[in-house]
Amino acid sequence: MMDAMSAAELEAALRETGAQRYHHLHPFHRLLHSGGLSKVQVQAWALNRYYYQSRIPQKDAIIVSRLPDVSSRRIWRQRLVDHDGDDNDAGGIARWLRLAVGVGLEADYVQSATGILPATRFAVDAYVNFVRDRTLLEAVASSLTELFSPGIIAERVAGMLAHYDFVSPDTLAYFNNRLHQAPRDADYALAYVKANAHTGAEQQSVIGALRFKCDVLWAQLDALYNAYVAPGHVPPGAFLTGTHSRAAG
Amino acid sequence: MMDAMSAAELEAALRETGAQRYHHLHPFHRLLHSGGLSKVQVQAWALNRYYYQSRIPQKDAIIVSRLPDVSSRRIWRQRLVDHDGDDNDAGGIARWLRLAVGVGLEADYVQSATGILPATRFAVDAYVNFVRDRTLLEAVASSLTELFSPGIIAERVAGMLAHYDFVSPDTLAYFNNRLHQAPRDADYALAYVKANAHTGAEQQSVIGALRFKCDVLWAQLDALYNAYVAPGHVPPGAFLTGTHSRAAG
Numbered sequence: 001m002m003d004a005m006s007a008a009e010l011e012a013a014l015r016e017t018g019a020q021r022y023h024h025l026h027p028f029h030r031l032l033h034s035g036g037l038s039k040v041q042v043q044a045w046a047l048n049r050y051y052y053q054s055r056i057p058q059k060d061a062i063i064v065s066r067l068p069d070v071s072s073r074r075i076w077r078q079r080l081v082d083h084d085g086d087d088n089d090a091g092g093i094a095r096w097l098r099l100a101v102g103v104g105l106e107a108d109y110v111q112s113a114t115g116i117l118p119a120t121r122f123a124v125d126a127y128v129n130f131v132r133d134r135t136l137l138e139a140v141a142s143s144l145t146e147l148f149s150p151g152i153i154a155e156r157v158a159g160m161l162a163h164y165d166f167v168s169p170d171t172l173a174y175f176n177n178r179l180h181q182a183p184r185d186a187d188y189a190l191a192y193v194k195a196n197a198h199t200g201a202e203q204q205s206v207i208g209a210l211r212f213k214c215d216v217l218w219a220q221l222d223a224l225y226n227a228y229v230a231p232g233h234v235p236p237g238a239f240l241t242g243t244h245s246r247a248a249g
Numbered sequence: 250m251m252d253a254m255s256a257a258e259l260e261a262a263l264r265e266t267g268a269q270r271y272h273h274l275h276p277f278h279r280l281l282h283s284g285g286l287s288k289v290q291v292q293a294w295a296l297n298r299y300y301y302q303s304r305i306p307q308k309d310a311i312i313v314s315r316l317p318d319v320s321s322r323r324i325w326r327q328r329l330v331d332h333d334g335d336d337n338d339a340g341g342i343a344r345w346l347r348l349a350v351g352v353g354l355e356a357d358y359v360q361s362a363t364g365i366l367p368a369t370r371f372a373v374d375a376y377v378n379f380v381r382d383r384t385l386l387e388a389v390a391s392s393l394t395e396l397f398s399p400g401i402i403a404e405r406v407a408g409m410l411a412h413y414d415f416v417s418p419d420t421l422a423y424f425n426n427r428l429h430q431a432p433r434d435a436d437y438a439l440a441y442v443k444a445n446a447h448t449g450a451e452q453q454s455v456i457g458a459l460r461f462k463c464d465v466l467w468a469q470l471d472a473l474y475n476a477y478v479a480p481g482h483v484p485p486g487a488f489l490t491g492t493h494s495r496a497a498g
Contacts, residue, residue, distance in 0.1 A: 057322055058314045065310035070333045070342055073306055077329055084319045084326070093319055 002200030010194060010203050014210055018148040021214035024155070028221040028229065033155050035163025037229075039104065042164065044228045044239050046100040048120040048220060051113050053096040057083045059128050063143075066136045075188055082181050095174035102171030115239035119223035127216045134209065137202060141193050141209035145217060146186035153179055251449030259443060259452050263459055267397040270463035273404070277470040277478065282404050284412025286478075288353065291413065293477045293488050295349040297369040297469060300362050302345040306332040308377050312392075315385045324437060331430050344423035351420030364488035368472035376465045383458065386451060390442050390458035394466060395435035399428055 005013065023029060031037050032045060060079040067073045085091025100110045109115060131139040153175045160167045197203045227234045234241050254262065272278060280286050281294060309328040316322045334340025349359045358364060380388040402424045409416045446452045476483045483490050 061310050061314035065307045
């Protein structure tokens with residue numbers, strides 16, 4: 001049996017996990033941010049990532065359905081508003097669609113998800129299943145990658161605007177909102193796991209959930225790299241094959 | 250194989266199901282509305298029904314998690330706001346707690362759910378499981394008892410105010426909100442099932458879901474009647490037994 005850490009030690013272990021495993025370290029992101037991708041490769045990224053975005057409110061609604069008290073459900077509900085929008089705001093999914101259209105994809109094609117890589121679907125669906133099937137503590141902990149997103153967002157926005165003439169500030173509007181939403185969400189989830197992971201086993205399950213989520217993000221970039229950078233094995237039916245090659249623009 | 254009905258025929262079949270099976274027909278409700286219950290019996294009703302209320306947002310969050318598109322999730326999300334509240338409104342669960350406290354129960358005891366009847370828990374949990382495990386169409390259809398709630402609410406509020414001196418309009422504030430929320434919700438769910446139940450089998454599954462939900466409500470009143478009216482078999486640990494008998498007031 002593993003000894004329990006202090007809450008501060010748990011937080012340090014989580015931050016170390018992100019430092020070693022978050023997808024800012026992936027070669028595809030380095031290419032994306034440094035201007036090393038073609039327009040078609042950026043389109044492939046936007047298209048596949050849309051599927052991830054489109055499943056986030058369903059993932060968060062599962063967490064809401066599992067939270068037993070009114071006040072924590074109210075707080076987590078804000079994530080549904082952020083992504084699905086409300087009467088005043090179109091929401092994050094709509095903003096990501098604007099990004100995809102902004103880099104030259106057709107909205108219907110993006111929303112259909114017919115051109116995404118199978119590995120994208122498997123990774124994203126694995127995330128939704130994880131949140132449904134694991135403990136509530138692990139479900140909450142799997143959102144902790146948000147701890148590390150402000151850094152990558154700042155780097156991404158600056159890099160993409162500097163290097164791609166087909167990318168405008170309006171296209172990247174999605175990230176403006178995430179810069180304040182992600183820290184607020186991550187603060188709540190971090191406080192939650194620090195308050196609720198008491199035993200060594202619970203703490204290890206929290207770290208494991210964050211590693212799992214890092215894997216979910218990493219696997220999506222692996223799939224993009226393999227299909228669209230090197231060796232360039234685009235799976236049957238995915239973006240740039242068959243009848244949808246017009247979407248390459 | 251069953252022939253498909255028209256949408257209007259399906260609606261008529263659903264309304265007929267409610268006319269025959271909704272819990273307004275249950276003897277416990279007749280007693281409640283006509284002043285035929287003691288204060289302790291009204292407390293038992295309020296206590297057990299609180300557990301049902303407390304699980305409704307979790308049930309609705311499951312439906313949100315299963316709805317595949319932004320616009321239907323946004324609409325269904327309003328039910329979470331109605332029950333869990335927001336910065337401007339305490340929400341339906343808080344209003345039901347006020348009802349329970351208003352008839353003389355202690356808030357902590359109500360929220361703990363330790364004194365509810367096992368049959369209440371089984372029925373409510375069966376409802377949550379149904380919404381998670383059945384088709385999305387059936388999950389939506391199971392909410393259609395809302396079609397019949399305005400009638401019972403009007404009867405209940407008038408009857409309880411007339412017959413019980415320990416019940417005030419403020420105690421029954423929960424029902425004021427439901428009088429406009431329930432028809433709005435029922436209209437949406439009814440339109441949804443009419444638009445999405447095409448085959449005879451799908452339509453029968455919709456009717457079956459409504460019958461199931463009527464059973465969930467009916468079983469809760471059966472349990473109350475059996476325990477607190479006749480024959481009066483209060484199960485071990487439930488309200489009015491053992492150390493919680495002080496809550497009888």
